[in-house]
Amino acid sequence: MKKHKVFLLSLGCSKNTVDSERLMAQAEASGIIFTEQADDAETILINSCGFIADAKEESINETLAAIDKKAEGVIKRVYVMGCLTELHRQELQEEMPEVDGFFGTRELFEVLTALGAEYREELYDHRTLLTPPHYSYLKIAEGCNRTCSFCSIPKIRGRYKSQPIEQLLREAALLQASGVKELNVIAQDISLYGYDLAGKTLLNDLVLRLSDIGFDWIRLLYAYPVNFPLEVIDTMRERENICNYLDIPLQHCNSRILQSMNRGINKNETIRLIENIRERNPDIRLRTTLITGYPGETREEFEELLGFVETSRFDRLGCFPYFHEEHAPAYALTETLSTEEKQERAAEIMELQEEVSEEKNRLFDGTVVKVLIDQIEGENAFGRTEYDAPEVDNECILAFGDIPVTLGLFYMATITDTTAFDLHGSVVEL
Numbered sequence: 001m002k003k004h005k006v007f008l009l010s011l012g013c014s015k016n017t018v019d020s021e022r023l024m025a026q027a028e029a030s031g032i033i034f035t036e037q038a039d040d041a042e043t044i045l046i047n048s049c050g051f052i053a054d055a056k057e058e059s060i061n062e063t064l065a066a067i068d069k070k071a072e073g074v075i076k077r078v079y080v081m082g083c084l085t086e087l088h089r090q091e092l093q094e095e096m097p098e099v100d101g102f103f104g105t106r107e108l109f110e111v112l113t114a115l116g117a118e119y120r121e122e123l124y125d126h127r128t129l130l131t132p133p134h135y136s137y138l139k140i141a142e143g144c145n146r147t148c149s150f151c152s153i154p155k156i157r158g159r160y161k162s163q164p165i166e167q168l169l170r171e172a173a174l175l176q177a178s179g180v181k182e183l184n185v186i187a188q189d190i191s192l193y194g195y196d197l198a199g200k201t202l203l204n205d206l207v208l209r210l211s212d213i214g215f216d217w218i219r220l221l222y223a224y225p226v227n228f229p230l231e232v233i234d235t236m237r238e239r240e241n242i243c244n245y246l247d248i249p250l251q252h253c254n255s256r257i258l259q260s261m262n263r264g265i266n267k268n269e270t271i272r273l274i275e276n277i278r279e280r281n282p283d284i285r286l287r288t289t290l291i292t293g294y295p296g297e298t299r300e301e302f303e304e305l306l307g308f309v310e311t312s313r314f315d316r317l318g319c320f321p322y323f324h325e326e327h328a329p330a331y332a333l334t335e336t337l338s339t340e341e342k343q344e345r346a347a348e349i350m351e352l353q354e355e356v357s358e359e360k361n362r363l364f365d366g367t368v369v370k371v372l373i374d375q376i377e378g379e380n381a382f383g384r385t386e387y388d389a390p391e392v393d394n395e396c397i398l399a400f401g402d403i404p405v406t407l408g409l410f411y412m413a414t415i416t417d418t419t420a421f422d423l424h425g426s427v428v429e430l
Contacts, residue, residue: 003033004116007041007075009066010130011059012049014186014221016082018139020047021127023108028128030117038069043077043115048084050156052323059084067098079103081111086156087327105157125171132374134408135182135390136175140168140206144188146224148251149262149330150291150322153188160189162197165206172213181408182217182372183210184389191224201229211239216410217372217386221247225273226264230280237281243386244281247316249289253308254301257294262329267308274312285387287316292349293342294322295333302345309349313356316393319349354420361394361418368428371396371413373405381405381427383413400427 006027010020024034035041044066048059059080066078081103085092089102103111109119129136144153145160172183185207187193194202210218218241220232225248236242252258255266265273277284290309292302309317321342324335337345371383374390381398388394398405398413405411405427417424 003031004043005033005035005041006043006045006115007035007038008045008047009038009062010047011062012047012051012055012083014137014184015139015188016047016049017130018127018137018186019082019105019108021130022124023047023111024128024130025126026108026112026119026123027115027117029120029123029126030112030115032115032117034128038066039074041075043079044069044075045079045081045111045115048080048082050082050084050087051152052320052325056084063092063096063099067096070098079111079114081105081107083156087152125167125174127171127175129178129180131390132408133179134372134374135184136180137184137186138168138172138175138210139163139186140190140193141187145192146189146264147262147329149260149333150251150294150325150328152325152327155327157188160192160196162193162195162202164197165202165209168206169209169213172210172215176213176215179408181215181410182219182390183215184219184221185210186221188222189224190220190222191226191228201227203229204231204235207232207235207242208239211235211241215241217241217243219243219245219386219389221389223248225250225270228273230276233277233280233284236284244283245285245287245387245389246277247287247389248277251289251291252294252305254297254304257297257301260296260330260333261291261294271312285315287318287389287393288314289318289320290349291320291322292345293337295324295330295335297322297337297345306349306352309352309356313360314353315357315360315387316389317349317353317356318392319346319353321346357394358418358420361420361423364415364418364423366415368412368414369396369423370410371398371427372410373407376405376407381411383411385423394421394423396423396425398425398427403427403429 049055069075077100079101085102086104101114141162143158143160373381373383375382383396412428413425415423415425
C-alpha cells in the first residue's frame with residue numbers, strides 16, 4: 001500500500017513547534033511519511049502563525065505558494081492549521097477556496113483524520129523533534145488567562161490549562177532518553193503554571209523535578225511579571241543544571257501605558273521585581289521584550305522607556321513596533337503613530353540595547369565558558385552559553401583547529417573577542 005507523503009511547514013513560535021512535533025508523532029504511527037521537500041509530497045500542511053503582521057503575511061504567502069504547487073500538479077492537497085486559521089477562518093475560506101481544509105489550534109483529531117491518520121492516546125507524550133536532537137521545548141501549559149490589551153492569544157489559544165506534572169515528567173523523560181541535553185520550558189505564561197490544578201503555583205515543584213531527571217541545561221522562557229514565583233530564582237541559583245537565565249517580557253515601563261495594556265503592574269513594581277530577581281541570583285541573565293508605538297504613546301513616554309532600557313541593562317532584549325490587531329482589545333483605541341514612527345522608535349531602542357549588549361559581552365573577554373555546539377561550518381563551531389536561548393540570543397563562534405568537535409556536545413571555550421551579539425574564541429582541549 002502506498003504511504004501518504006506530507007510536507008509539514010511549521011511557522012511561528014516554539015509553542016507551534018511543539019504542536020507540529022506532537023502531530024508528526026501521531027501521524028507517523030499511522031504510516032504517514034513526512035518529506036524534507038515540498039515537491040516530494042502529495043500534501044502540504046502549514047502550521048500557521050497569526051500573532052503579528054509579519055507572521056500573518058508569512059503564513060499567507062506560504063499558503064499561496066502551496067496553492068500554486070497544487071495548481072501546477074506538483075502536489076494534490078493543501079491544509080492550513082494553527083493560529084491564523086483560529087483568527088481568520090471564514091475570511092481564509094472565502095479568499096482561498098483552493099485550500100482543502102482549515103483547522104484551528106485545538107483540532108488535532110481533525111487534522112489527523114484529513115491526513116488519513118488516527119489519534120492514539122498512548123502516544124500523547126511522544127513527539128518527532130523538529131529542533132536539532134540536543135535541545136527541545138517542553139510546553140507546560142496551553143492558553144492564557146491574561147487580558148493584555150495588545151494581544152489576541154486568549155482568543156487563539158483559549159483559557160489557561162496547565163499540563164499535569166506527571167504527564168510533563170513522562171514527556172521530559174522521553175526527550176532526555178532520546179538525547180535531549182537542553183530542555184526549554186515554555187508556555188504562553190509559565191508564571192501561572194499550576195493555579196488551575198492546585199490553586200497555587202506549581203512552577204518551582206515542576207522545575208525541581210525536571211532538574212532531577214538529568215538534563216544538562218533547563219531554561220525558563222516566557223514568564224509573566226505578575227505573580228512570578230521568586231522561589232524559582234532561588235532554585236535556579238542552587239541547582240547547577242538550571243540555567244541562570246529568565247525570559248520575562250515586560251512590554252513597557254510607563255505606568256499609564258502599562259495600565260492601558262492591562263498588564264497588572266506599574267513601573268515601580270516592575271523595577272522592584274527586577275531588583276529582587278537580581279538580588280536573589282546575581283549571576284542571572286534577564287531577557288525581555290518591549291513594544292513601542294502603543295496607541296497614545298507620547299514622545300515623553302517613549303523617552304521614559306529609553307531611560308528604563310539604559311538603567312535596567314537587560315542582558316537580552318527584543319523590541320517590536322505595536323501591531324493593531326483587530327482581535328485584541330486595544331483595537332478599540334485610536335492609533336496615534338504611523339508605521340514608520342513605530343519602527344523608528346523600535347530601532348532607537350535596539351540601537352541603545354546594542355551599546356548595553358556590547359558592554360556586557362566585553363566582560364567575557366579572557367574568560368573560559370561552557371558552550372553547547374549547535375552547528376559546525378568548516379573550521380568554526382557555533383554554540384551557546386547557558387545565558388543564551390536557541391534561535392534568539394547570542395552565538396559563540398569558536399575555532400577548534402585539530403580538536404575533534406561534535407554537534408550537540410558541550411565544550412569549554414576561551415573567549416578572545418566580543419561584539420554586541422556574538423562571542424568569539426576557541427575550543428579548549430581538556
